[in-house]
Amino acid sequence: MSNVGEELIITGAWFLLFGTVTSAVGVTSKNIIGTNFGKKLFAKGNAIEAFGNSIQSSGREKLIKSETGDNDHLLTIMLGSWIQAAGNATNTLATELEISGSMEQGEKLNALGSVIQSIGASFEAKGARQEEGVLVKFEVFGNELIAIGAMIDGIGNVALLNQNDAIGEQLLFFGSWVQVVGSILIVIAVTHSTEPEEETKTTRYGYYPK
Numbered sequence: 001m002s003n004v005g006e007e008l009i010i011t012g013a014w015f016l017l018f019g020t021v022t023s024a025v026g027v028t029s030k031n032i033i034g035t036n037f038g039k040k041l042f043a044k045g046n047a048i049e050a051f052g053n054s055i056q057s058s059g060r061e062k063l064i065k066s067e068t069g070d071n072d073h074l075l076t077i078m079l080g081s082w083i084q085a086a087g088n089a090t091n092t093l094a095t096e097l098e099i100s101g102s103m104e105q106g107e108k109l110n111a112l113g114s115v116i117q118s119i120g121a122s123f124e125a126k127g128a129r130q131e132e133g134v135l136v137k138f139e140v141f142g143n144e145l146i147a148i149g150a151m152i153d154g155i156g157n158v159a160l161l162n163q164n165d166a167i168g169e170q171l172l173f174f175g176s177w178v179q180v181v182g183s184i185l186i187v188i189a190v191t192h193s194t195e196p197e198e199e200t201k202t203t204r205y206g207y208y209p210k
Contacts, residue, residue, distance in 0.1 A: 005066060006190075008059030012081075013190045015052030017183040019045045019088070020146075024176035030169070036099055043095035046113075050088035053120070057081035073130035080123030080143075087117030087150070107157050114154035114175075121147035121182075139189035145182030149175040 026041025060078035064071045090113030098106030125143035128136055156171030 003063070003066065005059045005062030006193075008062065009056050010190050012052045012054070012056030012059060013183070013187045015055060016049055017052075017180070017187050019048030019050075019052055020176070020179045020183040021045070022048060024173075024180050027169075027172050027176045039095050039099050043092045043099070046088040046091040046095065050085045050092065053081045053085035053088060057085065073127040076127030076130075077124050078127075080120045080125075080127060083120030083123060084117050084146075085120075087113045087115070087120055089113075090116060104161065107161050111154045111157035111161070114150045114157065118147045118150035118154065121150060133193060135189045135193050138185045139193075142182040142185030142189060145185065146179045149178030149182060151175075152178065 023042050023045030026038045026043075026045055028038075029041065030038030032038075057078050060074050060081065064074045064078070067074075091110055094106045094109035094113055096106075097109060121143045125140050125147065128139045128143060131139075152171050152175030156168045156175060159165075159168035159171060
């Protein structure tokens, strides 16, 4: 990769994947290893996701500065990344509150953070739809899955607030792993998105007849 912006986007995508997996493992392990251990993993996972979102947003910003023409879609994606980062940071803070004993306040804040994250992922999906390429569909669908998964998480936290613990935990489990699948699709999309471009460059330099 020669473009710093593209390198940042790929790096951020891998952090996002690592973060979603960590969060999902945290949710899954709460009833197996221990509630606080699972919550700590969930908090760390969301912090990693926020970091990945921030890196991707910085990468989009560099692409905007380096490219000419209509960059509205990149602005939309960049805004979505920052919104997602804010949502994940909110989830991290909320889970720390739960660990410290402020369960109701933490669950309310977790529900809010998940909604914010869902909005951010929706913005990213909207911006990606305006790009060209076969792999763009992976990125769009990946962000849509993250948006859906985060919204399911938010509903799960509302269920917990209403004392529907069994349903709430099931929704959190399902929503977290939906986000993992979405993150995998995004990694696939951004890591292979430049292959057609590289093939074009190879052809242009004479390895294949014009």
